[in-house]
Amino acid sequence: MRIVVLAGGIGGARFLRGLKQAAPDADITVIGNTGDDIHLFGLKICPDLDTVMYTLGGGINEEQGWGRTDETFAVKSELAEYGVGPEWFGLGDRDFATHIVRTQMLGAGYPLSAVTEALCARWQPGVRLLPMSDDRVETHVAVDVDGERKAVHFQEYWVRMRASVEARAVVPVGAEQAKPAPGVLEAIGSADIVLFPPSNPVVSIGTILAVPGIREAIADAGVPVVGLSPIVGDAPVRGMADKVLAAIGVEATATAVAQHYGSGLLDGWLVDTVDAAAVPDIESAGIRARAVPLMMTDLDASAAMAREALTLAGEVRA
Amino acid sequence: MRIVVLAGGIGGARFLRGLKQAAPDADITVIGNTGDDIHLFGLKICPDLDTVMYTLGGGINEEQGWGRTDETFAVKSELAEYGVGPEWFGLGDRDFATHIVRTQMLGAGYPLSAVTEALCARWQPGVRLLPMSDDRVETHVAVDVDGERKAVHFQEYWVRMRASVEARAVVPVGAEQAKPAPGVLEAIGSADIVLFPPSNPVVSIGTILAVPGIREAIADAGVPVVGLSPIVGDAPVRGMADKVLAAIGVEATATAVAQHYGSGLLDGWLVDTVDAAAVPDIESAGIRARAVPLMMTDLDASAAMAREALTLAGEVRA
Numbered sequence: 103m104r105i106v107v108l109a110g111g112i113g114g115a116r117f118l119r120g121l122k123q124a125a126p127d128a129d130i131t132v133i134g135n136t137g138d139d140i141h142l143f144g145l146k147i148c149p150d151l152d153t154v155m156y157t158l159g160g161g162i163n164e165e166q167g168w169g170r171t172d173e174t175f176a177v178k179s180e181l182a183e184y185g186v187g188p189e190w191f192g193l194g195d196r197d198f199a200t201h202i203v204r205t206q207m208l209g210a211g212y213p214l215s216a217v218t219e220a221l222c223a224r225w226q227p228g229v230r231l232l233p234m235s236d237d238r239v240e241t242h243v244a245v246d247v248d249g250e251r252k253a254v255h256f257q258e259y260w261v262r263m264r265a266s267v268e269a270r271a272v273v274p275v276g277a278e279q280a281k282p283a284p285g286v287l288e289a290i291g292s293a294d295i296v297l298f299p300p301s302n303p304v305v306s307i308g309t310i311l312a313v314p315g316i317r318e319a320i321a322d323a324g325v326p327v328v329g330l331s332p333i334v335g336d337a338p339v340r341g342m343a344d345k346v347l348a349a350i351g352v353e354a355t356a357t358a359v360a361q362h363y364g365s366g367l368l369d370g371w372l373v374d375t376v377d378a379a380a381v382p383d384i385e386s387a388g389i390r391a392r393a394v395p396l397m398m399t400d401l402d403a404s405a406a407m408a409r410e411a412l413t414l415a416g417e418v419r420a
Numbered sequence: 421m422r423i424v425v426l427a428g429g430i431g432g433a434r435f436l437r438g439l440k441q442a443a444p445d446a447d448i449t450v451i452g453n454t455g456d457d458i459h460l461f462g463l464k465i466c467p468d469l470d471t472v473m474y475t476l477g478g479g480i481n482e483e484q485g486w487g488r489t490d491e492t493f494a495v496k497s498e499l500a501e502y503g504v505g506p507e508w509f510g511l512g513d514r515d516f517a518t519h520i521v522r523t524q525m526l527g528a529g530y531p532l533s534a535v536t537e538a539l540c541a542r543w544q545p546g547v548r549l550l551p552m553s554d555d556r557v558e559t560h561v562a563v564d565v566d567g568e569r570k571a572v573h574f575q576e577y578w579v580r581m582r583a584s585v586e587a588r589a590v591v592p593v594g595a596e597q598a599k600p601a602p603g604v605l606e607a608i609g610s611a612d613i614v615l616f617p618p619s620n621p622v623v624s625i626g627t628i629l630a631v632p633g634i635r636e637a638i639a640d641a642g643v644p645v646v647g648l649s650p651i652v653g654d655a656p657v658r659g660m661a662d663k664v665l666a667a668i669g670v671e672a673t674a675t676a677v678a679q680h681y682g683s684g685l686l687d688g689w690l691v692d693t694v695d696a697a698a699v700p701d702i703e704s705a706g707i708r709a710r711a712v713p714l715m716m717t718d719l720d721a722s723a724a725m726a727r728e729a730l731t732l733a734g735e736v737r738a
Contacts, residue, residue, distance in 0.1 A: 144524030174494050180517030184542050186524075195513050199498030202516075206462030206504075224502050 103128045106293040107229075110135045110306025111150040112167040112340060113332060113398070115157035117299035120404025122158070122228055125412060130229040131289040133316070135301075136214065137234075137241035137274050137309035140257045142191055143181060145201040146208055149257070150306065151218055151233060152200060159225025161196075167340075170196040190262040215283040232289070234310045237280035241305050243349070244271040256305055265342035269349035272304055277312040282319075290319040295415045298329030298368075300339060300396060303359050304346040311367075321367050326415035328370035329363060330407060331356035334396055335376045360384045360391070370414040372396060372407070390418050421446045424611040425547075428453045428624025429468040430485035430658060431650060431716070433475035435617035438722025440476070440546055443730060448547040449607040451634070453619075454532065455552075455559035455592050455627035458575045460509055461499060463519040464526055467575070468624065469536055469551060470518060477543025479514075485658075488514040508580040533601040550607065552628045555598035559623050561664070562589040574623055583660035587667035590622055595630040600637075608637040613733045616647030616686070618657060618714060621677050622664040629685075639685050644733035646688035647681060648725060649674035652714055653694045678702045678709070688732040690714060690725070708736045 105128050107118060118132060135150045149168065156162040156170060163169045173194030182189055193201070200221060207217040213236040222231050241256035245267045253273070259265060290296065301307050311317040320327055332343055333356045344354035352362045356373040357380045363371075365388030373380055378393035385391050392414055398404040423446050425436060436450060453468045467486065474480040474488060481487045491512030500507055511519070518539060525535045531554040540549050559574035563585045571591070577583060608614065619625050629635040638645055650661055651674050662672035670680045674691040675698045681689075683706030691698055696711035703709050710732055716722040 143520050144527050145520070174492060174513070176492050176513035177495060177517045177520070180514045181521065184517065184521050184539070186521050195492070195494035196498045198516070198520075199495045199502065202461050202463070202495070203499065203502050203504050209462050221502070 104289075104292055104294045105130050105297060106289050106295070107132050107297045107299060108135075108301070108307050108310045109133070109150070109154055109299055110301030111138075111153040114150070114299045114301040114306065115154045115162070116167070116398045116404050117301075117330065117408065118154060118158060118229060119401060120398065120406070121297070121408040123401060123405040124408035131285075131293070132229050132231045133234050133286055133289070133310055134218075134231055135234060135306045135309050137239045137277070137305060138256050138260075139238075139240065140191075140255055142188065142193070143186065145198075145205045147193070147201050148204065148214070148218075148233070151231065152197070154231055155218075155222060155225045155227055158227030158229060159222075161225065170194055173197065188262065191257065213283070215285065230285075230289070232285050233283050234286065234316065235280040235313050236283045237276060239274050239276040239280050239309065239313070241309055242273045242275050243269045243346070244273070246270060260342070265345040269345050272308075272346050272349050274309045274312045277309065278314065280313045282313055282315050287315055287319050290316070290323055293323060293325055295325055295412065296320050296323065296327045297411055297415075298327070298363070300330040300332040300398075302332060302341060302343045302346065303352075303362060304343065304350055308350075317367065326369050326418045327367060328372070328411045328415045328418070329360070329368055330372045330396060330411060331359060331374065331377070333359055334374040339397065356380050357383050360389050361387050365389050369418040370411075372410055372414060390414060422607075422610055422612045423448045423615060424607050424613070425450050425615045425617060426453075426619070426625050426628045427451070427468070427472055427617055428619030429456075429471040432468070432617040432619040432624065433472045433480070434485070434716045434722050435619075435648065435726065436472060436476060436547060437719060438716065438724070439615070439726040441719060441723040442726035449603075449611070450547045450549045451552050451604055451607070451628055452536075452549055453552060453624045453627050455557045455595070455623060456574050456578075457556075457558065458509075458573055460506065460511070461504065463516075463523045465511070465519050466522065466532070466536075466551070469549065470515070472549055473536075473540055473543045473545055476545030476547060477540075479543065488512055491515065506580065509575065531601070533603065548603075548607070550603050551601050552604065552634065553598040553631050554601045555594060557592050557594040557598050557627065557631070559627055560591045560593050561587045561667070562591070563587060578660070583663040587663050590626075590664050590667045592627045592630045595627065596632065598631045600631055600633050605633060605637050608634070608641055611641060611643055613643055613730065614638050614641065614645040615729055615733075616645070616681070618648040618650040618716075620650060620659060620661045620664065621670075621680060622661065622668055626668075635685065644687050644736045645685060646690070646729045646733045646736070647678070647686055648690045648714060648729060649677060649692065649695070651677055652692040657715065674698050675701050678707050679705050683707050687736040688729075690728055690732060708732060
């Protein structure tokens with residue numbers, strides 16, 4: 103069974119760990135969001151790719167869900183002594199090594215997809231991890247600060263501002279000119295199932311779908327496309343998805359997110375049991391829906407969710 | 421009193437610390453060797469500039485004489501996990517921060533002299549530290565390996581091979597095309613005294629003198645030029661200066677090194693008391709010489725050496 107998964111960071115990575123347990127023999131290709139990539143300290147940082155890689159490779163800081171376990175912060179503390187920031191972006195020493203290797207390889211001319219493959223040679227995530235594109239895409243968020251509208255990098259909005267001001271618009275800068283990375287369209291074209299984990303529908307999965315060719319390839323693949331709602335009981339399970347959903351005019355409900363993807367793209371949608379009442383509405387929009395527990399409290403819970411997604415995929419295929 | 425000092429790494433840095441104690445009111449400009457600079461992990465590393473900066477700024481590892489105190493090695497250990505080397509070059513986490521800042525600034529278009537000034541804004545070394553040149557100069561050493569002559573970077577010869585094979589030639593690649601960094605010729609032109617610390621006469625001071633214009637400016641400055649022998653009792657005080665002296669056909673003696681600089685450049689030369697017998701030979705070559713203790717065992721010893729150098733400068737001026 104060939105499964106293609108579009109993934110953001112923490113939610114995508116934890117779902118993937120469950121999927122690997124639920125379908126140990128599956129051939130899994132992950133198309134990772136690179137819209138939240140950022141250049142800091144002259145280094146190229148790919149937070150979502152790294153979160154997937156570290157989580158599946160056993161190097162993740164389990165408590166916070168991102169960054170390395172047993173991390174130290176000597177480099178960052180020294181950079182601050184030089185007055186070099188930003189200080190709001192948490193980069194540990196072990197994590198720095200990843201960015202140093204990546205930046206060195208990119209500088210030597212390797213595309214991000216080749217760099218990611220090289221990094222994964224160490225981590226052995228048990229999936230094929232592809233960046234959505236080798237081209238630079240950078241998600242910017244328009245915010246009003248002191249009465250002036252300005253665009254900030256998504257990381258600045260998310261990490262520094264903690265999404266505390268309203269997002270007026272979310273723009274994946276460069277997406278329109280980006281090409282899918284080598285292997286992306288081929289993986290979708292030969293997939294048996296496409297899954298959308300409970301990742302952010304705007305800045306994670308939405309950004310991946312904004313790369314020309316990817317949405318079309320999924321819609322045209324003729325295979326079940328099943329997603330899991332990141333909204334449970336009208337609030338995001340983690341993160342601040344409601345803020346960026348509002349920016350694109352989508353309500354923060356499991357139903358609205360399903361309708362945002364649309365029946366042209368999505369065949370099946372899992373909502374949490376607390377949102378069971380939404381199932382008929384979603385189904386009337388042409389998307390098969392089921393209500394199941396959607397809290398990834400531990401690996402078994404994530405695996406159960408993955409099994410429900412695969413089951414729903416089987417139903418929509420039939 | 422304006423003093424210009426040509427400096428390599430450890431020996432130069434320790435001498436400078438003594439000089440600052442011996443002449444606390446002097447205006448000291450250090451022209452630092454950049455021939456042993458190296459690009460590793462995509463980062464620009466300037467070992468000699470950093471050794472001077474850390475030593476005078478209070479951040480040096482006193483025992484080893486280079487690198488940072490209280491250092492950790494998480495980044496290097498992670499790089500090794502990625503299979504990315506070289507492992508023979510010791511870079512600690514705190515040290516990495518310096519190279520990250522430097523590389524980022526160089527990438528943004530600042531010349532090395534401006535970067536060095538920015539780094540020194542933190543360290544406050546109490547001297548003006550100038551790289552000999554903003555242009556890339558890289559000292560290569562020709563060695564015979566398995567019957568084949570090949571050129572290796574100086575750091576590879578020195579650190580990895582530990583100078584264990586004969587150096588056939590020492591070539592400061594790029595020196596002929598390099599220009600002195602802004603301020604270098606001006607500092608020499610307005611100096612009252614020029615000092616050569618007991619640094620390596622080939623790969624440290626020799627490389628600085630190989631940048632067109634620097635040797636001429638010193639010879640033409642019309643002020644006392646006084647050096648301190650790095651060779652004591654026919655052996656280098658530290659390092660492996662004898663190996664690179666042999667490559668340029670100079671004996672590893674205090675006398676031969678003085679003659680190598682020559683009376684056209686050097687006015688005074690301090691040798692260690694164990695080499696007192698060499699004084700007449702050096703003086704007959706037209707260079708005023710004195711025998712004094714030249715072991716920098718502690719700060720007071722280094723300061724005493726600096727005072728002797730300043731005294732000798734006064735004598736040759738008179």
